[in-house]
Amino acid sequence: MRIAEILNTKGSSVTTVGPDLDIRSLLALLTEHNIGAVVVSPDGSRITGIVSERDIVRALHLHGAALLDSPVSRIMTTEVRTCSPDDHVDGLRRVMTDHRVRHLPVVVDGRLTGIVSIGDVVKSAISELKTEREQLVEYLQGGY
Template sequence: MPSSYQAPSRKDKMQATTHSQTTESNLTHETATVRKILEKKGSDVFSLRPQNTLHEAVVMLRDKKIGAVVVKDSEGKLQGILSERDIVRRLAETPGQTLPQQVEDIMTKTVEVCQPDDALISVLRKMTAGRFRHMPVVDDGVLVGIITIGDVVNYRLTELEYEALQLKQLIVG
């Protein structure tokens, strides 16, 4: 027997095992909600009053680099939403006379809203069916944010990248 040989000891049998992941943790899937987007995005909402002019709206859309603005009354209650698309339609209808008009004249008054705990898939379906890209988020009657179709798509892409990484780790070990 070589002199360097050592008989197995009890410690050799007690190999440390680590579990950075389990099948359960890799396959568990939480429902993605509006709240998760707002946690990352924040709750900033740019708004105008119904009496503001379309010129003021266009300047805000340009300066804030947004595609829609929420319209609220003096008490902060949601009155409507005004999108770039609304403005373009009015420009075509009243060329040269559009910018002095008031926001309330062309805003969408019946606004589809969602709540923080709504599933993103249901919000995405509403947006697709209604052919709109911006949706105010209301919690207990209070406007708490706005999400866009781009927010939902970006969230889902990040989620898919994470799922692909998890699967790769599951395969590689």
């Protein structure tokens, strides 16, 4: 399965924030949208970073509550791993596991076009396994 198929199912909407947004407002946005990460972008298209719940928790531990009034740019990850709609889910699973990331922005020609989470990847794997199981059961029952 390709990433494009996941985006066709879940949609290509991505929540982005500017690098100057304060972390307190970021927390409200994550809660409001029930998401675990946002892409940091000055224009909603170019990626300058990504911030996850994990980034916030680690930064709060190091810097304390005063961090909440700091800009997102202070804690964002600037080396953002991305994928394309043509990438295969199997490869993405390896990237996410090897690099311990849970969210990968989808990029086409340098422009943000979607985001895929580890949940999306797991859901697609379960769907593929279910389809294979159904085909095997049908085969074993003489359906071919």
